[in-house]
Structures are given as C-alpha cells and as structure tokens.
Amino acid sequence: MMAVATEQPAADLREPAGWRRTKNRVATVLMWVAFVCTLVPLGFVLVTVIAKGASAISWQFLTKGPIPPNVLPVTIGGMGPAVVGTLEITGFAALIAIPLGVLGAVYINEYGGNRALARLIGFMADVMTGVPSIVMGLFIFTIWVLHFGYSGLAGSFALGCLMLPVVIRSSYEMLRLVPDSLREASYAVGATKARVTVTVVLPAAIGGIVSGALLAIARAAGETAPLLFTILVVESTNTNLFSGPNTALATQIFINAQQPFTGAQQRAWGAALTLIAIAFILMLAARIVTARFTRYTR
Amino acid sequence: MEQSEQNVAAKTELPKPTALEQAAPQDVSGTPGRPIFDVRNVSVWYSAFKAVTDVSMTIHENEITAFIGSSGSGKTTVLRAFNRMNDLVPGARVEGEMHYRGTPLYGKDVSPIAVRRRIGMVFQKPNPFRKSIYDNVAYGPRINGERNRRKLDEIVERSLRRAALWDEVKNRLKSSGLALSGGQAQRLCIARTIAVEPDVVLMDEPASALDPIATGAIEDLMRELKKQYTIIIVTHNMQQATRVSDRTAFFSVLTDSKNDTRTGVLIEYGSTRQIFEDPQDSRTQAYVTGRMG
Numbered sequence: 001m002m003a004v005a006t007e008q009p010a011a012d013l014r015e016p017a018g019w020r021r022t023k024n025r026v027a028t029v030l031m032w033v034a035f036v037c038t039l040v041p042l043g044f045v046l047v048t049v050i051a052k053g054a055s056a057i058s059w060q061f062l063t064k065g066p067i068p069p070n071v072l073p074v075t076i077g078g079m080g081p082a083v084v085g086t087l088e089i090t091g092f093a094a095l096i097a098i099p100l101g102v103l104g105a106v107y108i109n110e111y112g113g114n115r116a117l118a119r120l121i122g123f124m125a126d127v128m129t130g131v132p133s134i135v136m137g138l139f140i141f142t143i144w145v146l147h148f149g150y151s152g153l154a155g156s157f158a159l160g161c162l163m164l165p166v167v168i169r170s171s172y173e174m175l176r177l178v179p180d181s182l183r184e185a186s187y188a189v190g191a192t193k194a195r196v197t198v199t200v201v202l203p204a205a206i207g208g209i210v211s212g213a214l215l216a217i218a219r220a221a222g223e224t225a226p227l228l229f230t231i232l233v234v235e236s237t238n239t240n241l242f243s244g245p246n247t248a249l250a251t252q253i254f255i256n257a258q259q260p261f262t263g264a265q266q267r268a269w270g271a272a273l274t275l276i277a278i279a280f281i282l283m284l285a286a287r288i289v290t291a292r293f294t295r296y297t298r
Numbered sequence: 299m300e301q302s303e304q305n306v307a308a309k310t311e312l313p314k315p316t317a318l319e320q321a322a323p324q325d326v327s328g329t330p331g332r333p334i335f336d337v338r339n340v341s342v343w344y345s346a347f348k349a350v351t352d353v354s355m356t357i358h359e360n361e362i363t364a365f366i367g368s369s370g371s372g373k374t375t376v377l378r379a380f381n382r383m384n385d386l387v388p389g390a391r392v393e394g395e396m397h398y399r400g401t402p403l404y405g406k407d408v409s410p411i412a413v414r415r416r417i418g419m420v421f422q423k424p425n426p427f428r429k430s431i432y433d434n435v436a437y438g439p440r441i442n443g444e445r446n447r448r449k450l451d452e453i454v455e456r457s458l459r460r461a462a463l464w465d466e467v468k469n470r471l472k473s474s475g476l477a478l479s480g481g482q483a484q485r486l487c488i489a490r491t492i493a494v495e496p497d498v499v500l501m502d503e504p505a506s507a508l509d510p511i512a513t514g515a516i517e518d519l520m521r522e523l524k525k526q527y528t529i530i531i532v533t534h535n536m537q538q539a540t541r542v543s544d545r546t547a548f549f550s551v552l553t554d555s556k557n558d559t560r561t562g563v564l565i566e567y568g569s570t571r572q573i574f575e576d577p578q579d580s581r582t583q584a585y586v587t588g589r590m591g
C-alpha cells in the first residue's frame with residue numbers, strides 16, 4: 001500500500017467541486033423537499049382520521065345496523081348498512097368497468113392500430129376522465145333512476161362510468177410499455193394475435209393493469225356526489241343491489257359530518273377510517289395476488 | 299423424424315409442396331440441395347422508404363445460407379420477409395415474388411400464422427418471455443396444441459439439449475427465463491424456436507451476444523440442425539459465415555446522392571467458398587477482404 005502511494009500521486013476520486021456539484025446538490029435537496037411536501041399532508045390526513053375515528057370503531061360499528069338518527073351517540077347502532085352498501089356498489093361497478101376497460105385498452109393498443117375508431121375511443125376516454133362525478137350522477141339519474149327508481153345498481157352504473165376511463169387509460173399505458181420484441185417472439189412460433197395478446201402481452205402488463213384498476217376502485221369507493229342521485233340514503237341494510245334505495249360509507253360521511261351532534265361527528269370520522277381501511281386492505285390483497293403473476297420478473 | 303414431419307404437415311394450412319422449379323439463374327454449383335425458397339425481384343418498403351431493392355435468390359434445403367453486408371443494407375429486412383414478420387410493421391410492404399416450396403408466400407390465401415409456424419425466427423436481441431425457462435420452451439408447442447405433460451417434458455429437454463443449454467439450466471427449469479445471462483437467454487430463444495420443429499430457421503445475428511464457447515456451441519448446433527432444417531443466418535462475423543454456411547449473400551447499400559436515398563441491394567450470391575475466395579464483384583471483394591465495412 002505504502003509503496004503504491006509513494007510511486008504516484010493518489011487518484012482524486014472525490015466529487016469535483018464547482019457548478020456541477022452545486023446543481024447536483026440543489027436537485028437532491030429539491031427532491032427531498034418535494035417528497036416531504038407530499039408526505040406531510042398525507043400523513044396529516046391519515047393521523048387525523050385515525051385519531052378522531054379510532055374511538056368510534058368497534059365490531060358493532062362495522063357490522064351492526066341500523067344507522068341511528070343523528071342525535072344519538074355512536075355507541076348505538078352501527079355503520080353496517082353502509083359498509084355492505086359500499087362493498088356491493090363498488091364491487092359491482094368494478095365488475096362492469098374493469099373487464100370493459102381492459103378490453104377497450106386491448107382493442108386500442110393491440111387491434112386498433114391507427115384506425116379512427118381506436119383513436120376515437122381513446123379520445124372519448126380522455127374526455128370522460130374530465131367529466132365531474134356529479135355530472136355522471138345526474139346522467140345516470142336521468143337515463144336510469146327516472147325510469148327504474150333508486151337502487152344500488154344505479155350507483156354501480158355511476159361509479160362504473162367514472163372508473164371506465166381511468167381503467168382504459170391506465171391499462172393502455174401499461175400495454176404500450178410491453179416491448180414489441182416479446183410480441184414478435186410469440187408471432188415467430190406461429191401464434192395468432194389473440195394468443196399473443198392473452199399469453200404474452202396481458203401477462204407482461206398485468207401488474208400495472210391491476211394497480212390502475214385498484215386506483216380506480218379506491219377513487220370510486222370514495223365518491224359521494226354520484227351516489228346521492230342514484231342510491232338515495234337508507235338506514236338499514238339492503239343486500240339487494242338491484243332494487244330499493246341503498247347507502248354507502250361515502251354518503252354517510254357526507255350526511256353525518258354536516259350535523260352538529262357529537263355522535264354524528266364521531267360516526268363520520270369512523271366511517272372515514274373504515275373507508276380508508278377498506279381501500280388499504282384491497283391494495284394489499286391485490287398486491288399479493290399480482291405478486292403471483294409477476295413472480296418471473298426476476 | 300417421420301412423425302414430426304407429418305405433424306408439421308397436419309397442422310399447417312399451406313398446400314403440400316408441388317413439383318419444384320428448376321435451379322434459378324443465380325444458383326451456383328454448390329452442394330446440391332433442393333430449392334426451398336425462390337425469391338424473384340423482391341423489394342421491401344417501409345411506407346415511402348424503399349429499404350431493399352430487387353433481390354433475387356434461391357435458398358436451398360438443408361443448407362445454411364449466410365447474409366453478410368454492412369449495417370443498414372437490408373439483411374434483417376429481407377430475412378423478415380421470409381416469414382412475413384414485416385407484416386407486423388405498420389406501413390411495411392413487400393413487392394415481387396417469394397415462393398416457399400412452390401407456394402407463393404404472399405399469396406392471397408396464405409396465412410402468416412401458418413407460415414411462421416413452419417419458418418421460425420431467432421432475433422438479434424434475446425427476447426425470452428417473462429415465464430419460467432420451461433414455459434418459455436414449451437410456449438410454441440402449447441400454442442400449437444400440445445397438452446401432454448410427458449411429451450412437453452420431452453420436447454423441452456430435447457430442445458434445450460440441442461441449444462446447448464440443458465446442462466446449465468436442468469436444475470432450475472422452473473425459475474425465470476429472465477434470470478439468465480445474455481448468451482444463455484439467446485440459447486433459450488433458440489430452444490424456443492426449434493421446439494416447434496420448424497422447417498426453416500431464420501437467425502438474425504444470433505451469436506452477437508455470445509462468447510466464443512457459446513458461439514461455437516451454436517455453430518455446432520446449426521451444423522446439426524441443417525440435417526433436418528434449412529437455416530438462413532445474418533451475421534457480421536465473416537469467420538462465422540465461412541465456418542458454418544454453404545452459401546453466402548452479400549448485401550450493400552446503394553447511395554443515391556441526388557435524392558439522398560440509401561437502398562439495400564444484393565450484390566452477390568454464391569457458394570461461400572466462391573464469395574470469399576473468388577468474389578466476382580469488386581465491392582464483395584473489398585468487403586470480404588476487410589477493406590470496407
């Protein structure tokens with residue numbers, strides 16, 4: 001070691017001082033600032049909801065009904081009907097929107113090419129993303145509720161319409177990332193287009209498609225405005241998605257939070273925490289499921 | 299052997315080979331293999347860009363034909379015309395006549411799927427699927443309807459052995475095809491291609507990512523494969539061309555300075571020995587002696 005050091009000057013491998021180093025450090029600091037700026041409000045929301053909502057949560061709160069009148073304390077009745085309603089309505093909305101959205105994206109990216117129809121669908125999906133959720137509620141109200149009455153199904157339609165463009169867009173972006181070399185490899189052993197899509201393209205994109213679908217579900221589960229017009233509000237559990245008014249966590253938060261009574265306020269916080277927990281569990285479950293699909297990523 | 303050929307015939311919609319036409323003009327007195335491809339005045343366009351112009355050649359059965367030439371001279375483009383891979387490129391167009399065993403490749407009721415089933419391809423960049431090693435090799439047979447577990451095991455082992463990869467992966471067939479070195483991945487892709495027992499194997503610089511030992515293994519494999527298959531290989535390695543190929547086609551770029559267009563052309567095609575020892579065209583001579591490209 002010593003011998004080497006005396007024979008030649010030691011190489012200086014430190015980061016060189018000067019403008020480049022300054023730029024690098026400024027950029028690093030800015031990124032940290034941005035990171036903290038996004039994390040602080042997120043953490044704040046989460047901490048507040050947990051702090052205010054945790055005391056309301058109990059097995060009874062989550063499963064029992066009916067939802068009591070506003071003036072009563074949180075220990076009476078429970079949010080069970082709203083939990084059931086949210087799961088039913090969002091679940092059915094996902095059942096409609098995810099297959100349609102993924103198939104739409106497959107059409108645009110794999111089959112449509114440069115055809116006018118494909119571009120039109122892509123464009124319409126983008127436009128639909130920009131439609132306010134309350135407008136979607138009104139739309140379902142006029143074309144469905146006026147004819148068939150309030151029901152969980154109408155709520156599912158409204159939420160489905162909100163999810164569809166998000167699923168199309170996110171799935172499309174994921175399909176686009178699948179390298180053509182993989183498609184060619186499949187074609188080269190004599191696969192048809194459908195086979196290429198099902199056995200190579202979709203598996204390669206599944207992780208991202210699931211993430212996108214989940215974000216869409218989570219967002220839809222929290223939507224309030226479209227449900228006010230489509231499912232109305234009830235206090236007891238309605239397990240029949242297809243007929244009769246229903247209720248959901250989001251609408252319950254909206255109604256209870258407006259009230260001055262402590263019980264109602266606590267119920268609203270509790271419902272908010274429940275909603276967040278449902279979204280969290282959903283994300284976790286889907287991650288575990290997709291980990292199975294993507295186990296060969298290395 | 300017998301059986302696999304019947305299989306091929308049964309699973310494809312291409313008509314049976316008709317009486318083969320006589321040796322074509324560009325044909326040379328080399329090893330006598332029956333003509334399998336007859337290429338007449340083929341030009342390939344990418345939209346408005348003419349990438350290759352007026353290629354005519356005859357490819358012979360059970361031989362290795364090498365495409366050599368400078369970068370951008372259209373070797374890949376012509377190669378991809380042989381199994382209608384260019385159909386997948388929007389705007390790509392093939393003009394002229396290409397016959398495979400007497401059937402026009404671009405004929406009206408020829409299915410590109412059936413074509414590719416018989417004419418497989420190994421790509422320049424290894425492109426294994428995000429599946430296990432086993433599933434990568436079994437992919438083609440499964441696509442073509444093979445469901446029998448034992449048969450698939452057999453096919454996978456045989457293909458991997460032939461691609462000189464078996465010993466390296468036999469204990470981890472269930473692990474990812476992406477967790478392989480570049481050279482191993484390429485051999486996996488070769489195994490995947492030959493697993494469907496194609497009639498012809500097109501190889502686009504298959505050895506450009508391989509070390510000399512793996513390259514040697516691939517070359518041995520090609521010599522072995524040509525007993526059963528016909529191989530067309532694009533290579534930048536002229537030693538490789540002389541080592542393995544029976545015939546060589548030399549491509550070059552014609553530059554039109556007036557319109558600023560660069561078009562690939564087939565300069566010379568003949569037996570490998572003739573191309574390297576007695577080139578007729580000065581450009582071929584310059585290229586093979588290393589004075590150009």
Ligand SMILES: Nc1ncnc2c1ncn2[C@@H]1O[C@H](COP(=O)(O)OP(=O)(O)OP(=O)(O)O)[C@@H](O)[C@H]1O
Nearest residue numbers: 344347349368369370371372373374375376387562
């Ligand atoms: N998909 C494509 N779209 C448009 N032009 C293309 C496409 N693929 C190739 N070309 C053009 O066609 C010409 C021939 O390309 P090709 O890939 O066949 O050359 P090559 O001889 O294989 O070269 P290399 O030795 O570098 O692989 C080039 O000018 C190239 O830019």
Ligand SMILES: [Mg+2]
Nearest residue numbers: 373374502532
């Ligand atoms: Mg090439």
